[in-house]
Amino acid sequence: MNTTTTLMLMAAIAASSCKKEAPPPAPPPPPPPPAPKAPEEPKGLPAPPDVAAAPADAEKTASGLASKVLAKGTGKEHPGPEDTVKVNYTGWMTDGKMFDSSITRGEPAEFPLDRVIKGWTEGLQLMVEGEKRRFWIPGELAYGNTPRRPGGPFGTLVFDVELLGIKKAPPAPAVPKDVAGPPKDAKKTASGLFYKVLAKGKGKVRPKADSMVKVHYSGWTTDGKRFDSSVVRGEPAEFPLNGVIKGWTEGVQLMVEGQKTRFWIPGKLGYGDEPQPGGRPYGMLVFDIELLEIKE
Numbered sequence: 070m071n072t073t074t075t076l077m078l079m080a081a082i083a084a085s086s087c088k089k090e091a092p093p094p095a096p097p098p099p100p101p102p103p104a105p106k107a108p109e110e111p112k113g114l115p116a117p118p119d120v121a122a123a124p125a126d127a128e129k130t131a132s133g134l135a136s137k138v139l140a141k142g143t144g145k146e147h148p149g150p151e152d153t154v155k156v157n158y159t160g161w162m163t164d165g166k167m168f169d170s171s172i173t174r175g176e177p178a179e180f181p182l183d184r185v186i187k188g189w190t191e192g193l194q195l196m197v198e199g200e201k202r203r204f205w206i207p208g209e210l211a212y213g214n215t216p217r218r219p220g221g222p223f224g225t226l227v228f229d230v231e232l233l234g235i236k237k238a239p240p241a242p243a244v245p246k247d248v249a250g251p252p253k254d255a256k257k258t259a260s261g262l263f264y265k266v267l268a269k270g271k272g273k274v275r276p277k278a279d280s281m282v283k284v285h286y287s288g289w290t291t292d293g294k295r296f297d298s299s300v301v302r303g304e305p306a307e308f309p310l311n312g313v314i315k316g317w318t319e320g321v322q323l324m325v326e327g328q329k330t331r332f333w334i335p336g337k338l339g340y341g342d343e344p345q346p347g348g349r350p351y352g353m354l355v356f357d358i359e360l361l362e363i364k365e
Contacts, residue, residue, distance in 0.1 A: 114172065116165035120227050123205040128195075134188055135205040136195065139229065144198030148182055148235045151301050154193055155179045155234035161227045168222045177233055181302055186211045188226075196232045204228045238301045244293045248355050251333040262316055263333035264323065267357065272326030274363060278318055279311045281364035289355045296350045305361055314339050316354075324360040332356045 123135035148154050157177050159170040171178045182190045188206030196202055208214035208224045216223045251263035258264075276282050285305050287298035299306045310318050316334030324330055334354045336342035341351055 113167035114159050114170055116161045116167065117203065117227065117229065119203075120161050120165050121163050122225075127203075127205065130191065132187075132191060132210060133207045134191055134210060136192055137203045138200065139203055140199075140201040140231075142197040142200030142232065144200070144232075144235070146235065147194050147197060148232075149238065150190055150194065151181060151183050151238040151241070153179060153181045153236040153238070153302075154232060155236075156193070156230055156232055158228055158230045160222065162222055163225050163227065181238070189228075192228075193230070193232065196230070198232055198235060201229065201231045204230065236303075239303050241295065241301050242287045242298065242357065244289060244295065245331060245355060245357065247331075248289050248293050249291050250353075255331075255333065258319065260315070260319060260338060261335045262319055262338055264320055265331050266328065267331055268327075268329040268359075270325040270328030270360065272328070272360075272363070275325055276310055276322055276360075276363045278322060279309060281307065281309050282321060282360060283307045283362040283364060284321070285359045285361060287357050288350070290350050291353050291355065307364065317356075317358075320356075321358065321360060324358070326360055326363060329357065329359045332358065 123129070124137065127135040127137045129135045155177050156179075157171050159167060159172055161167050182193055186206070188204060188210035191210070192202070192204045192206070204227065206226045206228065208226075211226050212221065212223055214224050251257075252265065255263045255265045283305050284307075285299050287295060287300050289295050295301075310321055314334070316332060316338035319338070320330070320332045320334070332355070334356065336352050336354075339351070339354045340349045343351055345351055
């Protein structure tokens with residue numbers, strides 16, 4: 070190799086050593102994480118084979134309620150109409166469509182028996198703790214025979230119910246002796262509201278029309294029929310005074326904490342003087358109210 074060739078090779082090597090190497094290509098970005106799956110709606114529980122109609126061996130009551138014991142219970146007592154019960158249940162229409170289930174929600178239901186459909190109020194009183202029973206409830210004891218809302222249950226409904234527990238209601242308050250009308254010593258306001266203090270309170274402040282109050286109360290119609298009572302439910306009620314009937318808004322403002330008062334509320338200050346949809350009481354109503362607390 071001559072000198073010229075050697076110099077040319079050395080120059081080429083030097084030149085190549087001075088060049089910067091190109092960086093390697095960037096790796097591709099990682100794939101995006103999979104999108105979270107939407108929570109699945111609870112699947113309907115299969116309808117019982119006799120969902121279309123009560124079988125011949127089902128028990129029937131005078132009201133038209135039919136039932137059949139699926140598993141005997143271990144309890145001895147039956148709940149009363151005002152007791153609170155704890156249950157697991159599933160409900161189907163007679164075409165096999167499930168419309169409600171505490172089991173798919175994963176949480177038992179708890180409620181006073183006088184606050185549910187008539188078929189439940191009657192039917193649960195036939196049961197003891199631990200018992201499982203199937204009910205065929207006609208529309209007139211449930212939600213009627215025509216839909217109340219699109220997709221809502223109607224007609225005969227079938228329920229499988231397991232009675233888990235019974236909480237007995239406190240003793241019912243006695244019907245007032247003067248329930249038929251205000252006595253002569255009752256006071257009357259300009260609006261026509263009558264009242265009589267049953268027990269004096271220890272408070273000094275009276276609630277305002279928009280105050281939040283906590284009370285115990287019982288209500289009767291003038292024929293002595295009790296239609297509501299927080300005492301029987303064992304739980305005081307809380308509400309703003311401007312969110313209730315006029316007789317309550319006016320009457321409770323006359324009270325102090327700890328006071329018990331009986332009110333005779335005419336229809337114009339209550340729910341009116343004519344029958345109301347849903348069975349609301351009407352005409353003059355009598356309430357015994359104890360003001361427990363003025364919240365604000």
